[in-house]
Amino acid sequence: MSEGSPRRVLIVGGGFAGMAVAKGLGGRRGVAVTLIDRRNHHLFQPLLYQVAMAGLSPAEIAAPIRGLLSKYENIQVLQGEVEGVDLVARRVQSSIGELPYDTLILAAGATHAYFGREEWEPFAPGLKTLEQATEIRRRVLEAFEAAELESDPTARRAMLTFVVVGGGPTGVELAGALGEMSRFTLARDFRHIDPTLARVILIEAGDRILASFSEASSSRATRDLERLGVQVWTGSRVSEVDAEGVRVDEERLSARTVLWAAGVHASDIGGAMHGARGNDAGTDAGEDASEVKLDRQGRVHVGADLTLPGHPEVYVLGDQAHVEGEDKKPLPGVAPVAMQQGRWVAKRISAELAGKTPATAFRYVDKGQMATIGRSRAVLEVGRRRIGGMVAWLGWLFVHIYYLSGFKNRLFVLFSWAWSYFSFARGARLIVQKSWRSYPAARAALPRNAVASESSEPADAPEVASAHGFE
């Protein structure tokens, strides 16, 4: 890099960490920022469960990255998927070509993980993207639709059984919202089933839910969930997931809908970093690859300054990074960690550019943690203070709306929630098909004799009519 040219900062990922770096460097002289993300939108993940549970629309918790950064002339945004990093040549390989960098910020986040049981995914979707959220919404709403049409009590019971695997904040929030939706929102919508009889089961392998919280908060959350009709099964391990339901320890549980909130794994880009010298390719085997150390969840071990050991020009942030906190435990994969890291790195780079001595160690300021249960309860812990119930819920609401990106979204979400709160309605209760094409026209034209023979058979078909109150 010559003296006069700006420093090329390449940010991988437009989540909380990446956006914080970009905003921190936006408008600064001497730095040319490129942000690459495979999506065109920044997602407010803490509220994703609300989309899955039909409380919010996708656009209410997501905003185009371009729009959020368009005022900064020194930032360009690219949509593409990163495939690997050549640490020596200082280039990132991506679906849209190679991108050189002087400073690299890896903040590609995490995805849900099944830890070797990837075949469970079709039966138990996770919740990390908008597509997954609308898919979960579709499955949940379709389960009630199917139950309304089902006359066999056993089958109907499986349709009205919802299993959430994993008792962390996401699992608790999903289970709480499910319980609430069946008890209040859908209660009057059906004629042949009683949605309030839906079973929601939250399964946690550990001995209590919300393990990162205090025991008091954990048992308070359990009580709040049970009040919404959610059964909390702790100390229970899921050993099988298939189209019919789950096996929990030795017990078989028939459930049409299973949701996965039991684990995450960092983006694979960490494993695709290579120290090999880019130009003399061929035989130089992986002795340098050992410099990138991953933990069990695929997170990259970085130093106190958030850089890769031996590579002061490569930062790893957010859910992708393994950084030890003051208690020697790795920092949790939550938005505040990512945002603080992003701001800290932006300041550090700015200090370097200004010729000042940069800070040497990132320190996470823990402002507390929270989880919400339904529409008026939450648990909130700040330092040693533990708050529950409505007060905690209002605190949760305030914090989430405060941090939502973009003025419009904040107002919209507030309005949407106010509406849901007072009406028990869930406005985004849409079942949207996976395919966008129009339905095949040919299906409508049944041959005439098929019709006649069908109606003379005592098959399943007539049951629908008789089971649905045409007497």
Next chain:
Amino acid sequence: MSEGSPRRVLIVGGGFAGMAVAKGLGGRRGVAVTLIDRRNHHLFQPLLYQVAMAGLSPAEIAAPIRGLLSKYENIQVLQGEVEGVDLVARRVQSSIGELPYDTLILAAGATHAYFGREEWEPFAPGLKTLEQATEIRRRVLEAFEAAELESDPTARRAMLTFVVVGGGPTGVELAGALGEMSRFTLARDFRHIDPTLARVILIEAGDRILASFSEASSSRATRDLERLGVQVWTGSRVSEVDAEGVRVDEERLSARTVLWAAGVHASDIGGAMHGARGNDAGTDAGEDASEVKLDRQGRVHVGADLTLPGHPEVYVLGDQAHVEGEDKKPLPGVAPVAMQQGRWVAKRISAELAGKTPATAFRYVDKGQMATIGRSRAVLEVGRRRIGGMVAWLGWLFVHIYYLSGFKNRLFVLFSWAWSYFSFARGARLIVQKSWRSYPAARAALPRNAVASESSEPADAPEVASAHGFE
């Protein structure tokens, strides 16, 4: 049907017509209503183009049918797809079984049509469902993303060329919104392309756009479109559509994005009505089938009382019906016709049930027509009055918000529009992938020598970096 049992009214379709019948019969004694729709939501189709152009979210113009009708105890809602009608046995065949009726209301609407060129659909999607709207949104936004990465001027030009086929209200609204989005919303978001240079071309085979309006309104709309940078090509016929663009008469037009607004075809259920006696199946050929007469657009010819000739118990309404107006021309496929027909039929059935003489002929009260062009212009015709510009736009806004189903949606849409109007922002600018599954993890792990050899080749890849301002 015995004297004491309620009359079974089966409504096929939860659009404007079907919902109007259901609401009209809701809560009425002596009638048991079943509404079947393949979607779980009622869609406010006149605003669908706003979803396609990222101005509104799907949930803002759609509401669950169950929720809209849940207060009526005598109505049940089923989600399923109708496949045929047995007129003699008085049963409807559907994906969820057979449904008997005493009175049938067919109001299954229309879909976009290519009139024998169905192979064009993948290249030129139509706009009739939420899925299609979000697909169009994805295509349009991705075209700008692709252009930002493209260094070849010819390819880039094709990416920034948008063709809308069909100069009716939908085509005009799409083209206007596209022109506006590129000129205002996206203008500052990109670094390497100038979105304001995007070409939007509206192609109409007839000699003017908005043929159902007066010539004055039509030329006013043309002027308004041109002011937004839209090129209006009248008297031009599309003879080919493929992945590279369209052929218009003899000219080849390279365009990555082509949208279809050139024709609709009624739902095929009309053609799947059979007068055969259901029980002695086999050889009785189609002499009765001639009683169901379809027009060229697949609409069912019905009498002045909206019933099928020879079948006073079968009504056909809305886009599915061919009904002549006072000028002997078929009534247009617009929401007011569908709603008025639905209300009229509900009243007629109620009158019969009450032992009164039912009305014999439906009469459409034409309250005028309107089309909007961008964010502050519209054309509006009420009788002989023609209004254009801002006043017409405000009229359009008022009418559409007034008719939006559900109080929440009305306020939301108003708020969303007010926001867009003052900020030029389009909040729903999300590119959501078609697949909900997480990205394949394996892709990230490029073999190391592949990386090395790629970077030594003078292929496309390095251009991206050099073309994007890392100097």
